[in-house]
Structures are given as structure tokens and as C-alpha cells.
Amino acid sequence: MPLSKQDITYIRQAKTILDENFDQHITIPHLARQVGINEAKLKEGFKELYGNPIHTYLQHLRLEKARQLLLTTSMAITDITYHIGYSHVTHFTSLFKKEFGLTPSEWRKENKAE
Structure with a gap:
């Protein structure tokens, strides 16, 4: 699934949220809603950009x-x-x-x- 520039921006925002709130219970559905991207695109795009699934990261x-x-x-x-x-x-x-x-x-x- 190709990522648009906007998708990449959303995924980077999601990573920033994880980095700043690593001690919180963060679900992928909540994270996706928070940045405005669908869950599948967030999961696939995150792995593509950062080399690991969100949970592993x-x-x-x-x-x-x-x-x-x-x-x-x-x-x-x-x-x-x-x-x-x-x-x-x-x-x-x-x-x-x-x-x-x-x-x-x-x-x-x-x-x-x-």
C-alpha cells in the first residue's frame, strides 16, 4: 500500500506520541484516531518507515x-x-x-x- 506524504506525516506524529507517552497504555485504534489515519495504514506504514511493528517499537x-x-x-x-x-x-x-x-x-x- 503506497504511502502519501500526508500518511507519512500522520505516521511520524504517531511515533512522536509513542516516544512521548511510552509509559501509557496506548492502543493502535486510539493512536490511529488520534493522528487521523486508518489502523491498517498506520500499522503497515509504521513498519515500512521504521522497520518494526508498533508493538515491537x-x-x-x-x-x-x-x-x-x-x-x-x-x-x-x-x-x-x-x-x-x-x-x-x-x-x-x-x-x-x-x-x-x-x-x-x-x-x-x-x-x-x-
Whole structure:
């Protein structure tokens, strides 16, 4: 599905909303309505422009933010979980370990020492 200049503008607006509100519960239907594009075009166009589906992009954004917090703060893992928009520590921990190969506490321990 070819993207018009206007579609690209809407998709970039959607990415900005995700970047600024990564800690919120954001649904694709709501995001599509917010920027004024249909869901299918948003999903396909987002993947075309940014290389990942919206869900994957948002998950990666959250995990990167968690890594920054682990490195630069002494926030508890539970607090970081909620701060980045997850409601279950076990879910966050398993996503983090899958992405980075270590649990958040292991990652913090290894990287704080450097």
C-alpha cells in the first residue's frame, strides 16, 4: 500500500506520541484516531518507515528506557516496571532478559561496576 506524504506525516506524529507517552497504555485504534489515519495504514506504514511493528517499537523503547534507569538511578526494579508502562514485574523481567540476556538486577549489577 503506497504511502502519501500526508500518511507519512500522520505516521511520524504517531511515533512522536509513542516516544512521548511510552509509559501509557496506548492502543493502535486510539493512536490511529488520534493522528487521523486508518489502523491498517498506520500499522503497515509504521513498519515500512521504521522497520518494526508498533508493538515491537514500543517494547524496545520501554526496555531502552529501563536500561537507562537501571544505569543512572537506584530505583527499585518494581518502580522501574511501573515507570516504563508495565504493570507486572515478571512480564517486564522476562522481556528484559529476552532482549538483553540478563535480568534487570543482573544487568544493573554488571553495568554499575564498569
